[in-house]
Amino acid sequence: MLQVSTTIALAALSIAAALCIVRMARGGSLPDRVVALDSLLVIVVIGLAVLAARTGESLYLDIMVVASLLGFTGTTLVSTFVERRGAR
Amino acid sequence: MIEVLASILILAGAGLALIAAIGLQRFGDVFARMHVATKPASLGMALALTGAVLAMAGVGHTTKLILVILFQYLTAPISAHLIGRATFRAGTEMHPDTNFDELASRIKPRPRQSN
Amino acid sequence: MRRTVTAIVWLTAIWVALWEDVTWANVLSGLLIAVLITRKIKVVPPRVSHGFRPKAFLVLAAYFIRELVRASMIIAWEVVTPGDRINPAVVSIRLRTRSPFIATTVANLNSLTPGTLTLELDEETWTLFIHVLHLESIQASRRAIHHLEALVMAAFPRRGVVVPGAEREEVA
Numbered sequence: 001m002l003q004v005s006t007t008i009a010l011a012a013l014s015i016a017a018a019l020c021i022v023r024m025a026r027g028g029s030l031p032d033r034v035v036a037l038d039s040l041l042v043i044v045v046i047g048l049a050v051l052a053a054r055t056g057e058s059l060y061l062d063i064m065v066v067a068s069l070l071g072f073t074g075t076t077l078v079s080t081f082v083e084r085r086g087a088r
Numbered sequence: 089m090i091e092v093l094a095s096i097l098i099l100a101g102a103g104l105a106l107i108a109a110i111g112l113q114r115f116g117d118v119f120a121r122m123h124v125a126t127k128p129a130s131l132g133m134a135l136a137l138t139g140a141v142l143a144m145a146g147v148g149h150t151t152k153l154i155l156v157i158l159f160q161y162l163t164a165p166i167s168a169h170l171i172g173r174a175t176f177r178a179g180t181e182m183h184p185d186t187n188f189d190e191l192a193s194r195i196k197p198r199p200r201q202s203n
Numbered sequence: 204m205r206r207t208v209t210a211i212v213w214l215t216a217i218w219v220a221l222w223e224d225v226t227w228a229n230v231l232s233g234l235l236i237a238v239l240i241t242r243k244i245k246v247v248p249p250r251v252s253h254g255f256r257p258k259a260f261l262v263l264a265a266y267f268i269r270e271l272v273r274a275s276m277i278i279a280w281e282v283v284t285p286g287d288r289i290n291p292a293v294v295s296i297r298l299r300t301r302s303p304f305i306a307t308t309v310a311n312l313n314s315l316t317p318g319t320l321t322l323e324l325d326e327e328t329w330t331l332f333i334h335v336l337h338l339e340s341i342q343a344s345r346r347a348i349h350h351l352e353a354l355v356m357a358a359f360p361r362r363g364v365v366v367p368g369a370e371r372e373e374v375a
Binding site: 005008016017032034036039043080082 | 178
Binding site: 104107108110111114115116117119120122123124127128130131147148149151152155161164165166168169172173176177182183185186187188 | 217220221223224271272274275278279281282283287289290291292293310311312313314315316317318320321322323332334336338341
């Protein structure tokens with residue numbers, strides 16, 4: 001049961017991650033890329049939690065904590081940069 | 089039984105994340121994308137991680153997952169506000185039909201000349 | 204001082220929780236790091252102190268979670284159905300509170316609810332600028348924010364002031 005549902009979930013998350021990367025590449029403006037990167041990190045965190053639930057491996061949870069901490073730091077830095085330099 | 093509930097939560101979370109990513113592609117301006125991308129994804133994260141809590145026994149695992157959910161809900165509005173304010177002040181192009189009320193149109197920044 | 208001690212206890216608790224194990228080494232290293240962090244980063248004490256009413260807080264939490272789920276569904280539906288019905292707007296709202304804590308909480312909760320996004324908070328006039336994805340009417344958006352603000356003010360009353368509405372007065 002859990003095997004089937006996590007497989008489907010991981011497939012959906014892979015598509016979602018790919019779509020985020022497409023948006024990051026196409027951009028439009030810098031904020032677009034930041035928003036896409038932010039969502040990508042949320043998707044990575046969800047993916048790691050799903051992997052942990054699937055395998056019972058607690059190492060994934062440690063990686064998940066670090067990823068979620070780094071995501072916020074990155075967003076904060078880039079938005080300070082956007083505010084100072086302007087969105088392009 | 090718990091496994092069924094965990095599966096449903098994980099699937100719902102992944103589904104919301106996918107919807108958020110599709111929204112990133114579908115919407116026209118940065119602000120609409122912010123609405124669509126960040127918030128359903130946060131809810132999706134809360135659902136999927138709750139699913140993982142149910143699937144994995146252990147106090148240590150549970151505290152870690154709950155810490156990440158709390159951290160996400162603590163920081164998501166801050167980063168959304170930071171990007172939103174920076175984008176707004178930088179005068180990024182908005183959806184052409186955007187409505188402004190009296191006060192907002194007074195502070196509405198001029199779009200920057202692209203060079 | 205009390206604030207610093209609370210912060211140290213919290214930081215140590217989180218540190219131990221992340222190690223998933225309560226040992227002397229974990230607790231001591233956590234304490235050391237917590238003390239270092241609180242020495243390096245000074246927390247500015249709030250200008251207005253607030254109490255906490257559990258019952259009103261539950262009302263706020265229930266309202267917020269309901270809004271969160273409802274609005275997420277609306278946005279998800281918007282994404283999966285073809286065409287777009289978005290009607291974006293930037294709306295300004297005069298806040299009634301004069302407490303930085305309440306204003307921050309309202310701004311953050313508003314950002315968390317899908318469909319609305321806080322853009323700016325003008326500190327001089329206490330005006331909140333929000334971006335709305337599906338504008339019904341400017342009045343409806345303002346009413347929603349004022350309702351949220353009233354719930355937050357009820358959950359976190361100004362300490363020592365029991366009269367409702369006392370938060371409206373100016374704080375020097």
